[in-house]
Amino acid sequence: MSGVPDFVNTLLPFLPEWIRAVVFYGVVALILFISVILTMAFLTLAERRVIGSIQARIGPNRVGPGGLLQPFADVLKLMLKEIVVPTASNKFLFIIAPLLAVIPALAAWAVVPLWPGFAVADINAGLLYLLALSSAGVYGVILAGWATNSKYAFLGAMRAAAQMVAYEIAMGFALVGVVMAAGSLNLGEIIERQSGGYFSYFFWWMIPLFVVYFISGVAETNRAPFDVVEGESEIVAGFHVEYSGMAFAVFFVAEYVNMILISALTAIFFFGGWLSPFEGYPLPGFITAPGFHWLFLKLAFFLFCYLWFRATFPRYRYDQIMRLGWKVFIPVTLVWLAVLGVFFAYDIGPWSK
Amino acid sequence: MSITEILFYAFSGVLLVSAIGVITARNPVHAALFLVFSFFNSAVLWILLEAEFLAIVLVLVYVGAVMVLFLFVVMMLDVKIAEVREGFTRYAPLGILIALIVVAEIGSVVFVKTLGQEVTPVTQVAAEAGYSNTGALGELLYTKYLYPFELAAVILLLAIVAAIVLTMRRRAGLKQQDIGAQVSVRAQDRIRVVKMPPVIEGGEKQS
DSSP states (O other): OOSOOHHHHHHOTTSOHHHHHHHHHHHHHHHHHHHHHHHHHHHHHHHHHHHHHHTTSOOSOSSSGGGTTHHHHHHHHHHHSOOOOOTTSOHHHHHHHHHHHHHHHHHGGGGOOOBTTBOSSOOTTHHHHHHHHHHHTHHHHHHHHHHHTOHHHHHHHHHHHHHHHHHHHHHHHHHHHHHHHHOOSOHHHHHHTTOSSGGGSGGGGOHHHHHHHHHHHHHHTTOTTSGGGGOHHHHTTGGGTTOOHHHHHHHHHHHHHHHHHHHHHHHHHHSOTTSOTTTTSSSOHHHHSOSHHHHHHHHHHHHHHHHHHHHHOOOOOHHHHHHIIIIIIHHHHHHHHHHHHHHHHTTOSGGGO | OOHHHHHHHHHHHHHHHHHHHHHHOSSHHHHHHHHHHHHHHHHHHHHHTTOHHHHHHIIIIIIIIIHHHHHHHHHHOOOOHHHHHTTHHHHHHHHHHHHHHHHHHHHHHHTTTTTTOOOOOOOOOOOOTTOOHHHHHHHHHHTTTHHHHHHHHHHHHHHHHHHHHHHOOOOTTOOOOOHHHHHTOOHHHHOOOOOOOOOOTTSOOOO
């Protein structure tokens, strides 16, 4: 998105230019924030219903039609609960840690292109910005574990630090392939380079990178089967063992917003984001036209995969997680980057056009 | 004062406060967190200078990787403040000397104009539309400065290899997993199925 549209200028002519820009971007960011939070709220419901049906139970279906109001009931419950701050904890860091977890998760949405030509901040180094923010997200978890001053929480924090650093490297390497193919760090341009129907998506040329990226994404968000950070059977609830009420809810929001973000980014980097897979087919307009609905469908599929994984796989052992990250994923990405280099040298693939 | 200047003074003020916090905080974890905060603030200053690549890389590398590992170590330390203070008077003269040298160096850079040396002219070129800081840096790094860049990469690789070689040592009696052997194991290696004629209680044998 470039510049403030005219209707804002005519609506608020009495304000100086920079205040108009701040007001406009503030409102846009607020709308995006509310949409992301609402998606996250219904994702928690979807998770319980989907895993319920995978495990042949019903899941929450009492509050509202089909359980649709369940997320709001949960929020109300969490808001009314007391926030207990342990006496031996570091109070300031204990309170601020959930915020440090949720702020990078939400701020990353600024560069995500939602439909053709729209991202709140359409910056050139968008991909680097995403990597920087996702790496800053680990602080919330580490500080929560340390500030709680409890052995279980601290173990969770240490696990989180090691795991996130390990998988970030694999994730970054997987994205190097995407950048090589797109020739740009701007997310909008990365999507546009994949135009031309479903066979032009980067996915077909970098299946190993896609697999590494998505699995690393699952590990980065500390979701099952990589959720040793909060492994109930070993360390109770890991880093958030002493958090209650809204303080816990903020960690919860951070985790789910990160899940949606990773799903959106997987759709953008490997499956053409808002592009229609049926471009150029003689089909009704909304099927062939690019738009938000395509990004949403792709994103929803990857979110479903998240829930599917959680219902299917048993939890990894900690040393196996480390081995997978360092000794399997990083070599796989390095080898595939070399293969991609050969593709480029001999002009094989959609980028030869 | 323009909005950029106000932002500059605000963020550099916070940067200075948090930098002082790094050296005055008693708890090493707090000191490390102050350092993280000052990295963030200097990243903002770089963004104000339209050097978005450097700003993002500062956050990505230092905040995202280096300081996480640093915190990892610092959190496990059991620092006793009395021990830290033990050699304070003995090392104070050396510390003051180094501090004075650093101040003198910074001062000479700031006042280099008055010392009669030539100053590199600051050409404030307004960024054109479509100008990419990241792209410009990349072009220079892979053309003009290719050899220094590759050399730096090789030195870093050397450091990694050296660090690993120093810590990788085989101890006698160390139990390790052999993943390859675990994966390629077959049922026959684990269980020996013994065929035995069934014995029925009460005498007669079935054929």
